[in-house]
Amino acid sequence: MEINSIAKGIVIDHIKAGYGMKVLEYLDVDMSKNTIAFIMNAISQKHGRKDVIKIENLTNVDITVLGLVDHSATVNIIDDHKIVKKIKLSLPEKVTNVIKCKNPRCVTSTEHHVPHIFHLVDEETEEYRCEYCDDIVKAGER
Numbered sequence: 001m002e003i004n005s006i007a008k009g010i011v012i013d014h015i016k017a018g019y020g021m022k023v024l025e026y027l028d029v030d031m032s033k034n035t036i037a038f039i040m041n042a043i044s045q046k047h048g049r050k051d052v053i054k055i056e057n058l059t060n061v062d063i064t065v066l067g068l069v070d071h072s073a074t075v076n077i078i079d080d081h082k083i084v085k086k087i088k089l090s091l092p093e094k095v096t097n098v099i100k101c102k103n104p105r106c107v108t109s110t111e112h113h114v115p116h117i118f119h120l121v122d123e124e125t126e127e128y129r130c131e132y133c134d135d136i137v138k139a140g141e142r
């Protein structure tokens with residue numbers, strides 16, 4: 001399948017196959033305002049299958065959150081049919097209100113106004129530690 005490249009916007013490439021929906025969810029894109037091309041299971045030259053998302057006229061996305069969903073993806077910012085910026089994603093050091101603490105005794109479970117803050121402890125295992133109760137959560141297991 002071939003989809004014409006966009007004149008201006010953002011292309012998220014090399015998303016692990018099956019993760020595209022999750023990426024879209026986290027991006028929180030206004031579906032009524034933006035034109036979105038969502039390609040599932042495209043053949044990747046690098047590794048097997050991938051998902052690709054193209055969003056027209058959108059250039060400011062929360063890269064931090066994206067890195068958490070799939071840090072092997074690449075983000076291309078397109079302007080005037082050209083890639084003006086290529087961003088390699090990585091796991092964010094600190095995330096707020098993305099991962100939720102599951103510890104029922106944690107202050108974030110009992111007090112609803114408390115933000116869920118997590119810190120990266122191990123990049124390899126993708127483990128995050130809750131700021132308040134030190135519970136460990138794996139990034140892929142939200």
Ligand SMILES: [Zn+2]
Pocket residue numbers: 101102103106107108130131132133134135
């Ligand atoms: Zn906690």
